[in-house]
Amino acid sequence: MQILPSYHASTTERLASLELAPFRGLRYAPDRVSGLAEVTSPPYDVIFSDKEDQLMAADPHNVVRLILPRPVDGEVGGEYEHAAQSLREWREQQILVTDPDPALYVYEQAGPAMVQRGLIGAVRLVPPEAGVVLPHEDVSPGPVAGRLRLMTETQANLEPIFLLYDGGDGDPGPAARIIARTAENPPLMEAHTSDGLRHRLWAITDPGEVTAIADDLAPRQALIADGHHRYAAYLRLQEHMRRSGAGEGPWDYGLALLVDSAGYPPRIGAIHRVISGLDATRAAELASTAFRVREVSAAMMDLPVTLEALADASAEGPAFAVIDKVAGYLLSHPDPARAQAAMPPGTSPQWRALPASVMQELLIFGVWELTDDDQAVLAVHDAEAAVRAAQEGGGTAVLCSPMTPADVYAVAARGEKVPRKSTSFAPKPRTGLVMRAFADG
Numbered sequence: 001m002q003i004l005p006s007y008h009a010s011t012t013e014r015l016a017s018l019e020l021a022p023f024r025g026l027r028y029a030p031d032r033v034s035g036l037a038e039v040t041s042p043p044y045d046v047i048f049s050d051k052e053d054q055l056m057a058a059d060p061h062n063v064v065r066l067i068l069p070r071p072v073d074g075e076v077g078g079e080y081e082h083a084a085q086s087l088r089e090w091r092e093q094q095i096l097v098t099d100p101d102p103a104l105y106v107y108e109q110a111g112p113a114m115v116q117r118g119l120i121g122a123v124r125l126v127p128p129e130a131g132v133v134l135p136h137e138d139v140s141p142g143p144v145a146g147r148l149r150l151m152t153e154t155q156a157n158l159e160p161i162f163l164l165y166d167g168g169d170g171d172p173g174p175a176a177r178i179i180a181r182t183a184e185n186p187p188l189m190e191a192h193t194s195d196g197l198r199h200r201l202w203a204i205t206d207p208g209e210v211t212a213i214a215d216d217l218a219p220r221q222a223l224i225a226d227g228h229h230r231y232a233a234y235l236r237l238q239e240h241m242r243r244s245g246a247g248e249g250p251w252d253y254g255l256a257l258l259v260d261s262a263g264y265p266p267r268i269g270a271i272h273r274v275i276s277g278l279d280a281t282r283a284a285e286l287a288s289t290a291f292r293v294r295e296v297s298a299a300m301m302d303l304p305v306t307l308e309a310l311a312d313a314s315a316e317g318p319a320f321a322v323i324d325k326v327a328g329y330l331l332s333h334p335d336p337a338r339a340q341a342a343m344p345p346g347t348s349p350q351w352r353a354l355p356a357s358v359m360q361e362l363l364i365f366g367v368w369e370l371t372d373d374d375q376a377v378l379a380v381h382d383a384e385a386a387v388r389a390a391q392e393g394g395g396t397a398v399l400c401s402p403m404t405p406a407d408v409y410a411v412a413a414r415g416e417k418v419p420r421k422s423t424s425f426a427p428k429p430r431t432g433l434v435m436r437a438f439a440d441g
Helices: 049-058 078-092 141-154 174-182 207-217 228-243 280-287 303-314 336-342 355-367 383-393 405-413
Strands: 026-028 096-098 104-111 114-124 161-165 189-192 198-204 222-226 253-260 267-270 272-275 292-295 320-323 328-332 377-380 396-400 423-426
Touching (some): 078 096, 078 141, 141 228, 198 207, 222 228, 222 405, 228 253, 272 383, 280 320, 280 328, 280 396, 303 320, 303 383, 377 383
Antiparallel strands (some): 104 114, 104 198, 114 253, 189 198, 267 423, 272 377, 272 396, 292 328
């Protein structure tokens, strides 16, 4: 790979490099809240309403009140203004406190048989055509507009996006060595969350270490693992500020967790769909014109057994399970001619072979003649939650197998994007451990 300009290059040159800048983190004061686990949350887009209620009940200052503010009767957009007001009040009350020095933050998540470490910093926003920060999923206008409005009102990045870079298979580079060395020290904070993970945070403030990390990262590319809508909102805000004549500023950066995928290989889960107003038997009947359909036996209606059968079927190509209250079916072996005809022109063979592409283009658009948006088709990260939502709402859950990291990288490297909400990288960063307020620098 061509070596790009270093951390000390000019602003214009730096636009072609990967830059993760230090910032003064905004963090909860441990002595002002019931516990760090009680005031933090998963990312906003994986929280269902029942979980949101639990988080709000855990502590009156849980960050979910900022990232998922509830609509205010009679006020259009009032929820975002209320989130900004809460943020101001929590800062005034010293519930949230700004760290004294700019830092890159080492963030560790550890659980049974897994550890992931990375750096939280402010990633410089670069033009998409620069090929420095690679998206791999399409986005929907609604969530982008919502995240933009929240960011504009609060003047803050409240939760990091999740980026991956390839640190190489050889000896760890300077960034990896500094991260490992930093993690040998006592952490700034530690929290144990109900999902069985331990979260720890350290600050890197030494100028020499910050520069060494910057020089190591500059020539690399980063893949957006999670946070496509937030990254799109970052770019929208930057564009708006540039057009307004504001010049350079904090809007040229966005909060991000950057993880070396060579040192900490990602786990990718599937994202499933819930179709309202369509029962599984009718869904399977329509799908029989383009797929091989097999009814799931009563014994296989047990979700783990169904998922195992789906994994076996997916070994031979894209396959899906459709399940409602009373029935379940496996859809496999899509008709090659129908699948080919359903695909958008100009897409690569790799893109057309993705399970998510077959699900969207052939099954949802072609066979069921639906529009794949948040109103007609609900995206759900967890298979059990998808089945429960379908059964409670009288619809059908469509379960999909996960992609491989190689699939995702191959498509992103070609400049293509997989269908919206197709990948779920884990573990995702916990929201609220460290935030970035624009005024803090």
